[in-house]
Each structure stands twice: as C-alpha cells, then as structure tokens.
Amino acid sequence: MDSEEALSALSALAHPTRLEAFRLLVRNAPDGLATGELVDASGLTQSTFSTHLAVLVAAGLVVSRRQGRQMIQRAEMARLRALMVFLAMDCCEGRPELCRPLIAELDCC
Template structure:
C-alpha cells in the first residue's frame, strides 16, 4: 500500500459514523448489509448515509453490489489487511516477538 492510499483510507475512517459503519460491515462479512439497513441502524436518511458510504467506497474500504432491488455494502477485507500491514509492517524493528501480543489479541476473538 502506498502512503497516499493509506492516508485516504485513514481520513475516511476519521469520522465516527464512517468508522462505526466500516466496523459493522467487517462484522457482517461475507454477507454484508443493505444500505437501508445501515442507514436505519445509524438513524440517518439513506441520502445522508450514502454520502458516508461514498467516502468509504472512494477510499476502497467498502464495495457495493446489487442484489435484486437492494444495494449491499461489504467491507473490503483485502483493503483492511493492506492498511493494517502498512501500519504494522515496520513495527518493532523487525522483531516479530514484540508483535506477538497484538497477534494473540487478534486470534483470541
């Protein structure tokens, strides 16, 4: 991942609604959630929520797909992985044992 791409992704996640929506979509992988369900969960109109989704789509963090009459939003797990690797790649000067607590935290849940 390039630094510019990481900055776009981090900026997209730097809003409480977008961060919460992305985290919710990650929890609902691989099925995703409809735009209507997301808007309802956040108490927003679909048009207002669509603005937030557009930022996440532009950042490559979510993908939209049409299923029948509904638009389903899904987290782009590959983009999440790339962002996490970008942030942690040079962690601890290459000493993997220092990252073990982080990995243990991820695998325990």
C-alpha cells in the same frame, strides 16, 4: 498499500458514522448488509448516510453490489488487511516481540 492509500483509508475511518458503519460491515462479512440496514443503524437520513458511504467506497474500504432491488454493501476485507499490515509493517523490523501482543489479540477472533 502505499502511504497515500493508507492515509485515504484512515481519513475515511476518522469519522464516527463511517467508522461505525465499517465496523458493522466487518461484523457482517462476507455477506454485507443492505444499504437500508446501514442507514437505519446510523440513524441518519438516506442522503446524509450516502455521503459517508461514498467516502468509504472511494477509499476502497467498501464495495457495493446489486442484489435484486437492493444494494448490498460489503467491507473490503483485503483492503482492511492491507491497511493493518501497512500499519504494523515496521513493527517487526528486527524486533518481532513488538508485534506478538498484537498478533495474540487478533488470534482470539
């Protein structure tokens, strides 16, 4: 991941509705959720939520697939991983002790 891609992802997540929707999708990975379930969880109208979803899709954080009559939204876990690695990349440059607490927290899950 380069800086431009990281900025796009971070910008997409820098809104409460989009962040919560993405976190909900991560909790439901790898299966994802129907768009209607996300709309219901957000409390927004379908059209307003669609705008937020489009931002997440454009940033590569969410992928959509049709399943019968529904659109299923999934968190793109590889993209999340790439973003996390990008953010932590400089951390271990000669000082791995800086990343150990982060890795320990992630290891609990």
